Amino acid sequence: MRNSSTTSGPLGLQEACLIRCFIQKLATTFDTTDRTSHFATYLPLRALKNALVLNAICGISAQYLLRIKSLSTDAIEFEGTELQHLTEESVIQYQSTCINLLIDASANPEGYADGDILSAITILRFQEQNDVLMTGSDLEVFQRAVQHNFETQFAQGRGLEQALPNLFTPLPIFQISHLSANIAAFLVALRMEIWAVLLYQRPMRLPIPSFKECRHINDGEADDDYLWTRRVLVWCAHVLKLRFGSDGVGDRDNGYASASELWGALKAFEFDWDTRPPPCFQPLFFRESDPNQGRHLPELWLANPCQVMALQHIEFGRMMLASHEAQLQKRRLGGGELASQASEAVFLHSMRTICGLAACHPHRHEALTGAAVAISMCGKYVRSAGERAAMMSILDKLRNDFAWNVSHAVNALVNGAV
Secondary structure, three states: OOOOOEOOOOOOHHHHHHHHHHHHHHHHHHOOOOOOOHHHHHHHHHHOOEHHHHHHHHHHHHHHHHHHHHOOOOOOEEOOEEOOOOOHHHHHHHHHHHHHHHHHHHHOHHHOOHHHHHHHHHHHHHHHHHHHHHHOOOOOHHHHHHHHHHHHHHHOOOOHHHHHHHOOOOOOOOOOOHHHHHHHHHHHHHHHHHHHHHHHOOOEOOOOOOHHHHHOOOOOOOOOHHHHHHHHHHHHHHHHHHHHOEOOOOOOOOOOOOHHHHHHHHHHHHHHHHHOOOHHHOOOEEEOOEHHHOEOOOEEEOOOHHHHHHHHHHHHHHHHHHHHHHHHHHOOOOOHHHHHHHHHHHHHHHHHHHHHHHHHOOOOHHHHHHHHHHHHHHHHHOOOHHHHHHHHHHHHHHHHHHOOOOHHHHHHHHHHHO
16 A cells, blocks of 8 residues: 555555556446546556555455455456455555545645546545445445535636536547546546436536537537537436436536426437437447347447447436426326326336346446446336346346446345235
């Protein structure tokens, strides 16, 4: 563990293995929305200079290796190198060092790059989400740290405040900078915030760009699937903000005069996507589900993992728009039962699509996690034993290959079977 803000000298064998583990096993999950692969290529180099980044990477890699090991009787190792001193205590020590360094960064921000801080906190929050699934309780400690970091950067006019205007602008592919680092970390933090709001049905806590900015498309960008994925995430975040509200801290103008005007714009985005989807999202292969043939989920193959994420979040947004519409109809006389039935049908269809995307891209951690979120939300509606088995196989893959606890989603499926 490196306790000073900077690192010096060569890494020890354990830390070197943990960084390689992060690059090879974990970073792709963070880089889904970033064509520059900031977490896989840039951040490990920052770990050689920045102790906060180093300890964050080592902590999540140690957690991953320990969880994988718990599924077998083998000794803890990485690519043939046995890590004799790696224990659960190691994870706690890496996290504790990060907390101390974050306290120091708050007191001495000039000694830390904004992108380093946000990237490290984002990794810690990702790790916290897995711990949450183990304990069943989410104090959202590192989520609050992400929120505080966002608010500080916006208040001081630096970091994200400077980066977000470029969120929907193509940056040079091989020109990684603190600007791209902030954008990459922001997109991961936003994705995790969306999942948390969906699971806990709480207000949005992170500031998000104006939806009007999201809808503006420049010439030559129609086929940029990475930029489209960013737009979808921001659209989904605004849908959740409309449905559950926001805590108001660091809240930003959504660009619309009223909630009804925003609602119309959000529905228009959904309609445009359904009727005129971006050409770059044309699937390689598509086949509807057919329970009689043993296919309980739709099959949809895509060329880029960011496209999978975009389509999953289109469905999350669709579910929440249906939920919001049902809530509005319940206020009208006699509309409650029909609205509930309609929203349940939308939920089931969207959950099947999300799970079908995950089943067709089983090597993508974030796609499987998206499916687990959908199952946690809607598993109680599943009545078919075959469909339930197909979803359970997705959860088994997430647990066995990525050491991700899935008990909450499993419980939702089991309760639906009763």
